[in-house]
Amino acid sequence: MQTDTQKDYLEPVERIAQQTQGIKQAVQHAFQNSPYYQKVFSEAGLKPEQINSPHDFRKVPFTRKDDLRGAYPYGMAAVPLEKILRIHASSGTTGKPIVAGYTRQDLDDWAAAVARICAMVGVKDSDIAQISFGYGLFTGGFGLHYGLERLGATVVPFSSGNTERQLALMQDFKTNVLVSTPSFALYMAETAIELGYKPQEFGLKIGLFGGEPCSDVMREDIEKHWELKATVNYGLTEVVGPGISGECEERAGMHILEDIYFPEIIDPSSGEVLPDGATGELVLTPLYKEGFPVLRYRTGDITRLIVDPCPCGRTTRRMDYITGRSDDMIIIKGVNIFPSQIEEVLSGFSEVSPHYLLILHKQKGFIKDLEVQIELSPEGFTDSFRQLEALEGRIRQRLRSTLSLAPRLKLMEPKSLERTTGKAKRITIKELE
Amino acid sequence: MIKQISVFLENKSGRLVRVAQVLGDAAISIRGVSIADTSDFGILRMIVDQPDRAIAELKGKGIMATVTDVIAIEIADQPGGLAQVLTYLDAAAINIEYLYSFIEKPTHSAIIMMRVERIADALQVLQDHNVPIVSGERIYGF
Numbered sequence: 056m057q058t059d060t061q062k063d064y065l066e067p068v069e070r071i072a073q074q075t076q077g078i079k080q081a082v083q084h085a086f087q088n089s090p091y092y093q094k095v096f097s098e099a100g101l102k103p104e105q106i107n108s109p110h111d112f113r114k115v116p117f118t119r120k121d122d123l124r125g126a127y128p129y130g131m132a133a134v135p136l137e138k139i140l141r142i143h144a145s146s147g148t149t150g151k152p153i154v155a156g157y158t159r160q161d162l163d164d165w166a167a168a169v170a171r172i173c174a175m176v177g178v179k180d181s182d183i184a185q186i187s188f189g190y191g192l193f194t195g196g197f198g199l200h201y202g203l204e205r206l207g208a209t210v211v212p213f214s215s216g217n218t219e220r221q222l223a224l225m226q227d228f229k230t231n232v233l234v235s236t237p238s239f240a241l242y243m244a245e246t247a248i249e250l251g252y253k254p255q256e257f258g259l260k261i262g263l264f265g266g267e268p269c270s271d272v273m274r275e276d277i278e279k280h281w282e283l284k285a286t287v288n289y290g291l292t293e294v295v296g297p298g299i300s301g302e303c304e305e306r307a308g309m310h311i312l313e314d315i316y317f318p319e320i321i322d323p324s325s326g327e328v329l330p331d332g333a334t335g336e337l338v339l340t341p342l343y344k345e346g347f348p349v350l351r352y353r354t355g356d357i358t359r360l361i362v363d364p365c366p367c368g369r370t371t372r373r374m375d376y377i378t379g380r381s382d383d384m385i386i387i388k389g390v391n392i393f394p395s396q397i398e399e400v401l402s403g404f405s406e407v408s409p410h411y412l413l414i415l416h417k418q419k420g421f422i423k424d425l426e427v428q429i430e431l432s433p434e435g436f437t438d439s440f441r442q443l444e445a446l447e448g449r450i451r452q453r454l455r456s457t458l459s460l461a462p463r464l465k466l467m468e469p470k471s472l473e474r475t476t477g478k479a480k481r482i483t484i485k486e487l488e
Numbered sequence: 489m490i491k492q493i494s495v496f497l498e499n500k501s502g503r504l505v506r507v508a509q510v511l512g513d514a515a516i517s518i519r520g521v522s523i524a525d526t527s528d529f530g531i532l533r534m535i536v537d538q539p540d541r542a543i544a545e546l547k548g549k550g551i552m553a554t555v556t557d558v559i560a561i562e563i564a565d566q567p568g569g570l571a572q573v574l575t576y577l578d579a580a581a582i583n584i585e586y587l588y589s590f591i592e593k594p595t596h597s598a599i600i601m602m603r604v605e606r607i608a609d610a611l612q613v614l615q616d617h618n619v620p621i622v623s624g625e626r627i628y629g630f
Contacts, residue, residue, distance in 0.1 A: 431496060431552060433552070436494075436496050436552050436553075436554055437554065438492075438494035438531060438533070438554060438556040438603070439585065440524065440526065440531065443529075443531075444526070465528050466496075466498075466528060466529050467498055468496060468497070468498050468503075468550075468551070468552060469550060469552050470550050471498070
């Protein structure tokens with residue numbers, strides 16, 4: 056095995072020293088070789104010599120998705136194009152895609168990072184892994200492929216689609232590791248059952264799931280059907296692809312390979328860096344990327360860094376599972392609230408439908424109160440005030456612990472809340488006199 | 489046991505009227521009714537002559553309704569009638585969640601609809617004390 060797992064167990068002091076080195080190096084490389092960052096530094100009146108610590112690093116302006124889109128196609132390159140061996144691109148829902156370019160070293164580093172992520176959840180070189188991620192511009196397929204090969208596993212590069220054949224080969228090849236999106240894993244299980252197979256007898260040991268969020272319910276379903284250990288990992292094309300963070304055997308958050316990808320949590324509206332434990336937007340800096348370097352990239356993903364040490368013994372800090380996007384944030388009584396956090400709480404109650412409406416009660420320009428209107432689902436309605444009030448109480452309690460705020464709750468009749476596709480109009484404002 | 493229809497109502501004008509209209513349009517007769525509310529919502533409880541159809545009609549119109557089993561008993565229409573029955577149930581530790589009265593053609597008795605926690609035990613206690621239990625046919629009006 057060629058993974059560098061000792062880096063998972065560094066003393067914090069060592070890690071900070073390493074990160075400081077990495078930050079200085081990344082800043083130097085970007086400043087010297089990236090026309091994009093030369094412009095950024097010049098406009099900010101910054102010089103690399105001024106950046107000598109993670110704290111100094113905060114002087115560097117953020118890079119956003121629009122900046123990368125604006126640099127389409129090769130504006131973020133810091134090396135001559137012939138040194139770029141691979142191009143990946145993210146599927147943008149609007150506008151131009153985001154391009155990622157990799158030098159030979161970048162590809163090698165990427166494979167090492169993914170191998171480390173896979174080793175954390177117990178994938179071994181003797182394992183047989185089937186990759187059901189699409190191979191193409193999407194970083195998931197190739198990312199997991201080279202990472203697992205690096206680890207020494209036997210890789211079956213099936214790619215996505217043709218579910219029947221996937222299932223047949225999984226049995227013939229005795230696959231024991233599955234790489235896919237969580238929803239595809241569920242779909243394969245259902246198809247297997249329809250075809251008369253028993254997925255729990257396939258012999259799958261571990262699932263490496265990514266590419267989309269995985270709810271607890273989904274994870275339980277996948278584990279129930281396949282009888283494997285379902286694990287999740289996190290990554291994004293703009294920073295490298297998969298390989299940024301992943302679960303360990305404890306599966307209580309995802310360890311960030313922070314010696315390579317420097318994490319910061321910021322307040323999305325002020326840009327201020329928040330202390331560990333606070334929820335905010337994840338900012339990432341790949342410290343050793345050669346081809347298309349990026350500094351302080353705002354991922355738009357909302358999470359927090361977990362303060363407590365992980366029972367596994369690794370000292371790489373964990374990030375919590377992503378609860379939503381920064382774009383929707385509202386601030387009430389000094390607390391940052393993301394509507395997606397509310398959605399997350401409601402989805403844990405089968406007694407209510409996932410639809411909701413937030414009413415911000417404003418007075419003299421600032422938000423005084425938050426009211427959350429929710430709909431009962433057919434299972435939720437009982438003929439008992441006591442039970443309905445107890446339900447309201449449980450929901451209010453979960454909202455309070457998730458949001459650090461106790462909103463008012465109102466139960467509404469079914470179908471009374473507006474249904475929209477895509478980004479729903481979830482928030483209205485009520486002006487009080 | 490009698491099938492009672494319970495409907496969830498927001499505290500908004502017109503909700504109650506709508507329920508009555510839906511049932512009226514479907515030629516379903518409301519024979520007993522009780523409504524209780526908090527500041528946010530209310531639960532409307534009804535005895536109708538065709539409970540299964542009523543549920544289908546209400547749900548079909550997007551109204552949140554469910555069926556709850558209640559007991560109908562007959563008590564003497566005189567002071568102490570209700571108290572006596574409640575004493576029997578209390579002695580057997582049977583908790584009554586709610587109750588309300590039911591209108592029928594004039595007789596010398598009153599009918600009480602009751603929702604209890606332990607229906608089978610309650611029925612036993614009532615039978616042991618010879619409290620008349622009113623049948624579905626009489627309640628639904630056939």
